[in-house]
Amino acid sequence: xxxxxxxxxxxxxxxxxxxxxxxxxxxxxxxxxxxxxxxxxxxxxxxxxxxxxxxxxxxxxxxxxxxxxxxxxxxxxxxxxxxxxxxxxxxxxxxxxxxxxxxxxxxxxxxxxxxxxxxxxxxxxxxxxxxxxxxxxxxxxxxxxxxxxxxxxxxxxxxxxxxxxxxxxxxxxxxxxxxxxxxxxxxxxxxxxxxxxxxxxxxxxxxxxxxxxxxxxxxxxxxxxxxxxx
Amino acid sequence: xxxxxxxxxxxxxxxxxxxxxxxxxxxxxxxxxxxxxxxxxxxxxxxxxxxxxxxxxxxxxxxxxxxxxxxxxxxxxxxxxxxxxxxxxxxxxxxxxxxxxxxxxxxxxxxxxxxxxxxxxxxxxxxxxxxxxxxxxxxxxxxxxxxxxxxxxxxxxxxxxxxxxxxxxxxxxxxxxxxxxxxxxxxxxxxxxxxxxxxxxxxxxxxxxxxxxxxxxxxxxxxxxxxxxxxxxxxxxxxxxxxxxxxxxxxxxxxxxxxxxxxxxxxxxxxxxxxxxxxxxxxxxxxxxxxxxxxxxxxxxxxxxxxxxxxxxxxxxxxxxxxxxxxxxxxxxxxxxxxxxxxxxxxxxxxxxxxxxxxxxxxxxxxxxxxxxxxxxxxxxxxxxxxxxxxxxxxxxxxxxxxxxxxxxxxxxxxxxxxxxxxxxxxxxxxxxxxxxxxxxxxxxxxxxxxxxxxxxxxxxxxxxxxxxxxxxxxxxxxxxxxxxxxxxxxxxxxxxxxxxxxxxxxxxxxxxxxxxxxxxxxxxxxxxxxxxxxxxxxxxxxxxxxxxxxxxxxxxxxxxxxxxxxxxxxxxxxxxxxxxxxxxxxxxxxxxxxxxxxxxxxxxxxxxxxxxxxxxxxxxxxxxxxxxxxxxxxxxxxxxxxxxxxxxxxxxxxxxxxxxxxxxxxxxxxxxxxxxxxxxxxxxxxxxxxxxxxxxxxx
Ligand SMILES: Nc1ncnc2c1ncn2[C@@H]1O[C@H](COP(=O)(O)OP(=O)(O)OP(=O)(O)O)[C@@H](O)[C@H]1O
Ligand SMILES: [Mg+2]
Numbered sequence: 053x054x055x056x057x058x059x060x061x062x063x064x065x066x067x068x069x070x071x072x073x074x075x076x077x078x079x080x081x082x083x084x085x086x087x088x089x090x091x092x093x094x095x096x097x098x099x100x101x102x103x104x105x106x107x108x109x110x111x112x113x114x115x116x117x118x119x120x121x122x123x124x125x126x127x128x129x130x131x132x133x134x135x136x137x138x139x140x141x142x143x144x145x146x147x148x149x150x151x152x153x154x155x156x157x158x159x160x161x162x163x164x165x166x167x168x169x170x171x172x173x174x175x176x177x178x179x180x181x182x183x184x185x186x187x188x189x190x191x192x193x194x195x196x197x198x199x200x201x202x203x204x205x206x207x208x209x210x211x212x213x214x215x216x217x218x219x220x221x222x223x224x225x226x227x228x229x230x231x232x233x234x235x236x237x238x239x240x241x242x243x244x245x246x247x248x249x250x251x252x253x254x255x256x257x258x259x260x261x262x263x264x265x266x267x268x269x270x271x272x273x274x275x276x277x278x279x280x281x282x
Numbered sequence: 283x284x285x286x287x288x289x290x291x292x293x294x295x296x297x298x299x300x301x302x303x304x305x306x307x308x309x310x311x312x313x314x315x316x317x318x319x320x321x322x323x324x325x326x327x328x329x330x331x332x333x334x335x336x337x338x339x340x341x342x343x344x345x346x347x348x349x350x351x352x353x354x355x356x357x358x359x360x361x362x363x364x365x366x367x368x369x370x371x372x373x374x375x376x377x378x379x380x381x382x383x384x385x386x387x388x389x390x391x392x393x394x395x396x397x398x399x400x401x402x403x404x405x406x407x408x409x410x411x412x413x414x415x416x417x418x419x420x421x422x423x424x425x426x427x428x429x430x431x432x433x434x435x436x437x438x439x440x441x442x443x444x445x446x447x448x449x450x451x452x453x454x455x456x457x458x459x460x461x462x463x464x465x466x467x468x469x470x471x472x473x474x475x476x477x478x479x480x481x482x483x484x485x486x487x488x489x490x491x492x493x494x495x496x497x498x499x500x501x502x503x504x505x506x507x508x509x510x511x512x513x514x515x516x517x518x519x520x521x522x523x524x525x526x527x528x529x530x531x532x533x534x535x536x537x538x539x540x541x542x543x544x545x546x547x548x549x550x551x552x553x554x555x556x557x558x559x560x561x562x563x564x565x566x567x568x569x570x571x572x573x574x575x576x577x578x579x580x581x582x583x584x585x586x587x588x589x590x591x592x593x594x595x596x597x598x599x600x601x602x603x604x605x606x607x608x609x610x611x612x613x614x615x616x617x618x619x620x621x622x623x624x625x626x627x628x629x630x631x632x633x634x635x636x637x638x639x640x641x642x643x644x645x646x647x648x649x650x651x652x653x654x655x656x657x658x659x660x661x662x663x664x665x666x667x668x669x670x671x672x673x674x675x676x677x678x679x680x681x682x683x684x685x686x687x688x689x690x691x692x693x694x695x696x697x698x699x700x701x702x703x704x705x706x707x708x709x710x711x712x713x714x715x716x717x718x719x720x721x722x723x724x725x726x727x728x729x730x731x732x733x734x735x736x737x738x739x740x741x742x743x744x745x746x747x748x749x750x751x752x753x754x755x756x757x758x759x760x761x762x763x764x765x766x767x768x769x770x771x772x773x774x775x776x777x778x779x780x781x782x783x784x785x786x787x788x789x790x791x792x793x794x795x796x797x798x799x800x801x802x803x804x805x806x807x808x809x810x811x812x813x814x815x816x817x818x819x820x821x822x823x824x825x826x827x828x829x830x831x832x833x834x835x836x837x838x839x840x841x842x843x844x845x846x847x848x849x850x851x852x853x854x855x856x857x858x859x860x861x862x863x864x865x866x867x868x869x870x871x872x873x874x875x876x877x878x879x880x881x882x883x884x885x886x887x888x889x890x891x892x893x894x895x896x897x898x899x900x901x902x903x904x905x906x907x908x909x910x911x912x913x914x915x916x917x918x919x920x921x922x923x924x925x926x927x928x929x930x931x932x933x934x935x936x937x938x939x940x941x942x943x944x945x946x947x948x949x950x951x952x953x954x955x956x957x958x959x960x961x962x963x964x965x966x967x968x969x970x971x972x973x974x975x976x977x978x979x980x981x982x
Contacts, residue, residue, distance in 0.1 A: 105629060105717050125715070126633075133631025140720065144626040148292040149285065157285040158630060200630070 053116070054078040055207060055239050056102055061111030063097050063262075071097040072108065073262035079207075079255075082237040084230070086250045089259035095243040096211055098259070102241065103136055103209045104128040137200025137208040137238075141215035143192040145184040151195050152180045158199035165202050174198045174228055190221030197228055201238075208232070210242040214249070219281040226252060226276035248281050286632070286640035293616055294647060300612045304605050304648040304700075305655075311601035312656025312692050313663060318594040319688060320664035321671065322587045329498070329583060329677050336446045336495035339536035342421070342576060344399040345407060347390045352378045357401050358392065367392050383895050384927035391805040395956055397533045411537070418537040419444045424529030425502060426482070429944040431513045432502040433481060435527040436494075438462070438518035444536045445496045447518060448678060451475055452490030455519050462490035462518040464500060466511035466676055482528060482947060492518065493676045496536070499582040500676055501575075503959070509582075509674070530946065530954055583675050602696055605648065606703045613641050613704045617711045624712055625719030638708035645700030653693050797852035797937035797963065799944070804958040806932040813940065814853060815933035817846035817919050819926065824898065825891035826884060836882050844872075844892070846919030852937045855907045855916060863905035864916075871904035873916040879906045890915070894925050 056079040063072040071094045079085055079102070087095050100106040101113065104120055105128075113120045115131065123131070137158075145154045155167050171177045174194040184192055193213060200208055210229065214222035230252055232238050242249065250256045251274040258266040294301055355378070358371055370388045374381055381389070393399055400420055411418055421444075422437040438447070438455055447454060450465045452475040463473065468491045473479065479486045494500070497516060499509050519527070617624060627637060672679045712719075797814065806817075822841050826834040847853075847867070855863045855873060863873050872890065879885060890901045901917070920931040942948035943960050 100717060103629075105715075129628070129631045129633060131631075132629060136630065138626065138629045140626070142622065144622045144720070146289050146620065146623050148289055148296070153285060153288060157289070157627070159285075203630075 053081045055081050055116065057112075057114040058102070059112040061098075061101060061108045061113060063094070063101060063106070064109045070262050072101065075111070075262075075264055077257065077264065077267075079239065079241060082233070082239055083254040084233050084240045084242065084252060085255045085257060086253035087241070087243045087257045087259060088247055088250055089245065091245060093259040094262040095245075095259055097262075099209050099211055099241060099243050103138070103207075104131055135206045137203070137205035139193070139196050139200055139208065139210040139213045141212040143184070143189075143196045145192055145195055145199075147184050150181050150183055151176060151187065151191075154184070154195055155198045155202055158202040165204055167198075167202065170198045170201055173231070175224075188221070190217055190224060193217060193221075193225050194228060197225065197232075201232060204236070205238065207239045207241065210240065212244055213242065214244070214246070223276050223279055223281070226279070230276050246281075248279055251279055252276050286627075286637060287643065290640040290643040293620075294643065297612050297616065300608055301644065301647065304608050304612075304644070305652040307601050307605040307608070308648050308652025308696055309656040309659070311598045311605070311696070312653045313660040314594050314601075315598045315692055316657055316660025316688055317663040317667055318590060320661060321667040322591050324664070325583075325668055325671050325677075326587060328679070332448065332493075332677050333495050333498075333580070336448055337444050337538060338495035338580060339421075339444050339576070340416070340538050342534045342536045343418075344534050345403045347393055347399060347402060349403075350374075350378060350386065350389060350393070354378075354393075354402060357398050358396070361396050363392070382927070387926075388806065394804040394958075397531055400533045400535060407535075415540045416537045417443065417540065418535040420533060421445065421536045422524070422531065422533050424524070424527050424531045426527075426529035426946050427502075427944070428947055429941075432515070433529070434502055434514075434516045435524055435529060436516060436518050437521060437524040439521070444538050445494065448493040448495065450491045450493060450678075452488075454490055454492070455523070456489075457487075458520060458522050459484070459486050460489045460520065461486045461523070462492045463488055464497070464511075464514070464516050464676065465491040465493055466500070467515040470512040484526065486517065486519075486523075490518075493678060495580070496576060497579050498675050498677055499579050501578055503575075528947075528951070530957060583671075583677070587671075602699060605696070606700055609644055609648065609700050610703050610707050612644055613707050614711065616641065617708060621719050625716045625721075628712070628716035628719060634709055634713040637712045638705050641704050641708040642701050645697060645704050648700060649693060649697045653696060657689075657692060797939055799936075799938045799940070799963065800961040801936045801938055801943055802958045802960075803934045803936075803956050805956050806928065806934055807936075807956070808930060808932055811936065811938075814850040814937040815848060815919065815931075816935040816937070817922055817931070817933045818914075818935050819844050819846075819922070821892050821894070823890055824893050825889075826882060827889040827891070828884075829887035829889070831889075834883060834888070840882070842878070842913050842915050844922060845914045845916050846922035846931075846933075847916055848919050848931075850937065852939070855905075857906060858908050863907055866904040867916050868918050869921055870899065870901050870917075872901045873905045873907050874903055875909045875914065876906055877909065878913060878915070879903075895927060899925060 056077070058075050058077040061072055061075045061077075062070070064070050073094075075098060077098075087098060089095050097106070101108045104123070108121055111121070115135070118131075120128070120131070145151075146157060149157065152167060152171070155171065159165065159167075168177065168180075171180060174197060176191065176194055176198060179187055179191055179195075184195075187195065193216075197208075197213075208229070213229070214225055217225060226249065229240055229242070233240050242253070250270065253270050254273065256266075256268055256270055257264055352375070355371060355375060363371065370385065370392065373385055374389050377385060393402070407418070419442055424435045426433045426435075440454065447462065449462070452462065453460075454462050461479065463479075468474070468488070473488055475488055475490060477488045479488055494516060500511070500514050500516060501509055502514050517527075624637060628634070668679070807815075820841055821844050822839055823836070826836050828834055847864070849864060857863055858876075867873050874884070874890075884890075884903060886903055886906065888903050890903065892899050892901065901915075907916075919933065923931045944962060944965075946954060946960075949957070
């Protein structure tokens with residue numbers, strides 16, 4: 053079943069900057085989709101439109117059967133609140149809260165998710181009471197992942213999650229995402245300009261100038277730890 | 283939500299200086315508010331209770347003498363009249379009640395001289411009292427002064443209901459030569475109960491100390507506006523002792539309404555039964571100037587408390603305003619710093635209002651700590667404040683009490699104000715879309731006031747909107763300017779006092795008054811004297827005409843004082859070019875003030891018409907003197923006396939430099955009995971200087 057269905061989606065900024073130029077796309081449940089493309093090709097725009105952080109200029113977007121593109125801001129917030137997690141290149145942790153508290157901040161609604169268990173999964177348990185300024189970049193990104201996982205979202209959107217990390221740390225972060233996908237069947241949409249990350253994807257989408265130029269299934273997925281980093 | 287709050291609380295520490303500033307400001311505001319209001323309210327409660335318990339008078343009066351009747355002459359039989367007075371009474375016997383105005387005037391002055399007004403119109407007063415529901419009682423007092431000290435004897439009678447003395451120690455006087463005196467006077471002069479007290483050769487035994495409800499602020503005369511507890515004394519004494527006391531006597535009726543009378547909002551001018559000019563509606567009882575003195579004696583405390591309260595409350599609001607601005611800046615800075623984090627929270631679906639609410643921690647913490655500490659310190663501080671007030675007034679000290687009265691005002695008001703400000707600013711910033719918040723370098727600047735003004739002025743024209751939003755934008759600047767100008771205003775005042783500018787101003791004002799006393803008589807005097815003599819008579823203008831004879835329209839009933847003068851030595855009457863105008867006032871040529879001329883559009887050579895003894899007289903304006911306030915019309919005294927039917931020039935006022943008028947014991951008894959009042963110019967000048975000194979002491 054497809055989580056997202058996009059039909060001829062266009063995003064034009066200021067009536068001239070065409071960021072998305074008629075995108076048709078389906079995102080399947082439980083898959084890792086990696087969106088590749090050069091800078092300025094419209095990857096982030098696509099992700100924002102999918103996640104309801106931004107409105108498309110025209111076209112249709114469905115979340116399962118639910119049409120997203122004519123919902124108001126409040127309804128979109130509600131939809132994100134219940135279903136989505138976000139990971140960005142910058143970690144955006146609250147500087148005044150500990151790692152544990154930052155993760156807890158992501159817990160928007162009551163569920164049985166155990167923070168300590170997630171921290172253990174993310175190898176963060178020793179960092180529990182540290183403040184963001186006491187953590188490394190990779191640790192901070194893992195806190196951010198844990199924060200988005202804590203509410204057990206259906207979909208996690210990642211915009212350049214490893215952008216600020218070196219190869220070794222980047223691989224660890226990807227490995228954690230891969231684990232979540234496998235154990236929790238969480239759909240992951242990951243945007244990157246690093247082609248090597250495509251090896252962990254089920255589906256790879258290549259973009260250029262706001263258009264999808266290539267889309268293919270990857271039948272031989274690699275483990276994140278075994279990636280050849282370019 | 284819990285974590286959002288935690289985040290806001292933990293963030294407090296990062297802005298500790300600002301938070302401490304907010305707490306301090308709120309604390310100071312609360313201390314000021316609680317201390318002053320608690321002191322003022324308690325004092326006020328005590329004060330009104332006291333006035334009620336001691337049955338203070340609501341007003342005082344003496345009957346008018348408009349309708350003297352033949353029977354009224356009986357009152358004069360028991361009195362040893364002078365030969366001349368006897369002559370007038372004989373004359374009156376034949377013409378009352380319709381004697382000519384001059385005889386009536388002379389007759390009235392005889393009644394006034396012997397304090398007989400209170401005996402007149404008994405039945406009418408009773409009727410009016412019944413109609414309006416008040417009781418009245420005769421109050422008799424005699425005043426003496428030796429120049430520095432004032433002694434007032436009041437006839438005490440235990441049957442009296444109104445203005446009951448409040449006994450502090452000892453007893454009220456019963457035996458001859460027993461006196462009860464003012465508590466503050468006793469304190470200031472080290473007098474104790476049992477002490478002997480000598481005055482004018484008479485020995486008095488002090489048997490008690492008292493407060494008097496109609497002398498809360500015990501000044502004696504209108505020209506001693508500073509209360510001086512060391513020099514103003516009041517003696518309560520029995521009838522025999524009172525009769526033996528020598529001083530200028532005053533008899534008035536003190537009155538109290540049966541019904542509750544709102545003391546707080548009492549106004550002598552617009553009370554329930556008084557007309558606009560302070561005359562009781564029936565026109566049969568005139569209010570006396572005594573009511574003005576009474577206003578000072580009883581209500582000064584109220585007049586003092588109200589501005590104090592208003593000032594502190596306004597100041598408190600300024601402090602609250604400053605805290606609101608600080609809190610606004612703190613919240614704004616905090617959110618700017620956490621912009622991208624807030625963006626993530628919004629991306630995952632937290633609502634703007636829940637994020638904004640978490641910043642309410644700042645006002646809550648500020649109010650909780652600032653106002654609580656301030657409240658208790660304020661209560662503590664109100665005690666010495668009350669002492670200050672009470673030492674200044676003669677009222678019993680209300681007992682200590684803790685009031686919860688201001689809790690809502692001091693906690694709720696700042697809380698609501700600061701919370702609203704914090705929430706609005708936080709909400710305006712946080713409600714931006716998440717992507718905007720997440721974007722590096724995006725600008726969160728919200729000009730709260732400019733936005734608000736835009737909202738309010740939405741429907742106005744663009745020009746107005748633009749103007750107002752500019753104005754609001756500079757609101758912060760405006761506040762600073764206000765504070766600075768307030769402070770500099772204080773400084774300038776202090777500077778003026780310090781550099782003697784005020785003294786110079788005083789010198790200028792009093793320098794032109796070359797006399798020391800204005801002596802007013804209750805009768806028409808003939809004996810010529812060295813001093814400047816005036817015959818002052820009120821009259822109403824009936825017609826005004828231009829020099830060509832054409833009439834000039836004017837408002838009806840311009841009452842002026844026709845002031846007859848000779849060639850005064852102590853008073854200058856000059857026009858704008860400093861030309862002496864006095865020689866011009868001869869026969870029917872008069873001098874009017876600049877103000878009068880301007881108001882009635884008259885000039886030199888125009889005519890004023892008056893009615894005197896049923897005949898119309900025409901006066902010619904011969905000069906316009908430089909005085910902006912006066913309603914005096916100066917005229918030759920001999921001429922004016924003649925017009926009013928006197929055989930020789932008379933006077934009822936005197937400007938004098940004779941020192942005897944500063945010490946009533948030096949005035950011959952016969953003259954003292956004819957004196958209605960003495961206004962000591964130097965004394966007033968000294969009093970004003972004293973007030974300025976007190977002001978300087980307060981601020982330096
Ligand atoms: N808010 C905006 N206003 C105007 N133009 C925008 C805005 N956001 C993006 N664009 C434009 O849209 C196009 C696509 O931008 P997008 O951020 O999606 O690229 P990207 O593929 O994510 O690039 P990168 O790899 O550098 O992140 C670019 O040309 C960009 O300049
Ligand atoms: Mg991008």
